[in-house]
Amino acid sequence: MHFTDYDTRVAAYAVIVDDAGRILLSWFNGNHRNDPGWTLPGGGVDYGEQMPAAVVREVKEETGYDVEVGAPLTTDVFVVPFDPGRRPYQSTRVVFEARIVGGELGTLEVDGTTDFAAWVALDDPAIEADTTSPIVRMGIAALKVAQSTQ
Structure with a gap:
């Protein structure tokens, strides 16, 4: 199928894990189309926006934190x-490692999906629940691989 024959959404997400072994997650409300559940902070890349900038923007909106990507x-x-x-x-998603550099926990998004x-x-059973997006487990697994090669 030629790329002009389908719609594409490009999205960028962050895996943020603290020293206490916790991952920062966003609660996706389902947006009246899907089941609600945990996901990584992130979302659609705006037209002309670089992916790291999209991660910074989305994490701020969804969690209140400033991050370095x-x-x-x-x-x-x-x-x-x-x-x-x-x-x-087609949905194309890129998951980045990120770390908090400021801000405080609190969703800033208004009338959005978070x-x-x-x-x-990381060992909470909620991570494995059906209501948790597979991208969470994918991000955790990719982070573990990256850390094992450092």
């Missing part, structure tokens, strides 16, 4: 095939 950890692509009345859709953010222990 590190290296990309992994990528993910998923597709939603043709459905009558809707164009095929209701709140929280620190969740």
